[in-house]
Amino acid sequence: MRAVAATAEVEATRALGAALAELARPGDLVLLAGDLGAGKTAFAQGFARGLGIRGPVTSPTFTLAREYDGGRLRFHHLDVYRMEQLEEVVDINLPELLDDDAVVLVEWGDAILPAVPADFLEIRITLGEGDDDRTFELRVVGPSWAGRLRAVSAVLAPWSPPEASA
Numbered sequence: 446m447r448a449v450a451a452t453a454e455v456e457a458t459r460a461l462g463a464a465l466a467e468l469a470r471p472g473d474l475v476l477l478a479g480d481l482g483a484g485k486t487a488f489a490q491g492f493a494r495g496l497g498i499r500g501p502v503t504s505p506t507f508t509l510a511r512e513y514d515g516g517r518l519r520f521h522h523l524d525v526y527r528m529e530q531l532e533e534v535v536d537i538n539l540p541e542l543l544d545d546d547a548v549v550l551v552e553w554g555d556a557i558l559p560a561v562p563a564d565f566l567e568i569r570i571t572l573g574e575g576d577d578d579r580t581f582e583l584r585v586v587g588p589s590w591a592g593r594l595r596a597v598s599a600v601l602a603p604w605s606p607p608e609a610s611a
Contacts, residue, residue, distance in 0.1 A: 446594050450581040450604035451573070457604070458484045458579055459491030464600045465566075466495025468593055471518060471546040474539075474561060476554025479570030484579050485552040488570065492550055493520050504552065512547075519547035526553045566590045566597075580606065 452458045469475075475492070477485040486504040493502040497516035505511040505524045513520040521542045539561065542549050551557065554567065564587025571580045583601070585591050 446585045446591065446597075448583045448598060448601050449606060450583070450601045451606040452484075452577070452579045452581070452604060453573075453575060454577045455484070455487050458487045458577075459494065461581065461601075461604050462488040462491025462493075463495030464603075465597070466492040466548075468596050468600060469496065469518060469548040470589070471548070472543050473548045473589065474543060474565040475548065475550040476558070476561065476565055476567045477550065477552050477570065478555035478567065480572065483570040483572055485570060488568070488581075489522055489550055489552065493522070496520050496548065510542075519545060521545070521547050521549040522552075523549065524552040525556050563587050564589045 450461055452461055477488060479485055489504075490502045493513055493516070496518050498513045498520055499515060502513065502522065503511070505522055506526055509525070510521060510523045513522065539549065543562070554561075555569075567584040567586060569582045569584070571582070572578070573580055581604070583597065585594060585597065590597070
């Protein structure tokens with residue numbers, strides 16, 4: 446299943462992330478893809494907020510991973526932009542993170558697609574005409590997220606682009 450959402454400001458991107466986080470379950474994997482400056486970190490900040498995590502959420506570009514507790518689920522926020530080889534994914538031990546009663550969100554997740562389990566939500570973010578305009582294309586892969594299709598569609602409704610509802 447594919448779905449589309451659009452935002453026109455950074456706070457709306459965070460709000461979209463927060464709304465989708467309401468659907469998150471332990472063991473979920475969310476992969477974000479998009480150009481530099483597309484809004485992956487802003488989305489991740491909102492996602493963390495939607496999980497009930499307080500305090501700053503920053504991009505783990507130079508640390509590879511950050512773990513946040515204090516919400517309804519533990520949140521592992523990864524950024525694989527600096528990974529040069531797919532084999533490096535083994536070093537982050539993704540299966541263990543997913544078994545941690547946590548949700549894992551990976552910025553630049555498209556870079557590790559061949560190494561992830563076949564059950565995830567992929568979100569591709571593209572830049573729009575205005576400075577803060579963003580389009581989000583969501584793709585559900587696997588049974589866990591497929592079982593939440595109606596819920597995902599309902600969550601996206603406030604952010605449906607005009608051409609998607611016509």
